[in-house]
Amino acid sequence: MDWTQSAISHYLNNLTDLNPAAIVKFANFLDVDPIEIDPEIEHNLPHVSRLTLSYNSDDMTRPLEEHFYSRKNDVTTYVKLSNTAQIEGCEEINREPVTTAGLTGVAQICAVDKYPSAKILAARLKKEKKLRFYLKKDVPPTSDIQKLWAVVAFIYI
Secondary structure: OOOOHHHHHHHOOOOOOOOOOOOOOOOOOOHHOHHHHHHHHHHOOOOOEEEEEEEEOOOOOOOEEEEEEEEEOOEEEEEEEOOOOOEEOHHHHOOOHHHHHHHOEEEEEEEEEHHOOOOEEEEEEEEOEEEEEEEEOOOOOOHEEEEEEEEEEEOOO
């Protein structure tokens, strides 16, 4: 680590505060994510971006003005998940709907052509505000869909 034993001892005994650079150095040495050492460090990391939550999954017609921090910045749209969001069709897999009840989360979505191997798709049906999630095989007919996206990830925050 190129530190003296005394310097390391001061960090470990809380005589010297761990700053972001020290946390990253410890994390690299221990081969762990810096967040495992300090969960509050993420917004100080250089590769973390402040991302905008574009919509709430219950109303895809009204833009949001909320943000969160993430290392993932390669997708154009982030949608805040309501606590009633569920993936349609998962009942047959798990015997009950997969929901986000009690969880705070974000769906990371993009155009279907940018992520054609997506297993879950998000659709806003015609005459609805709500975003619905479907297993690829359970997506409704195109004639019922206002807009369709590929789900890249669900991020729980």
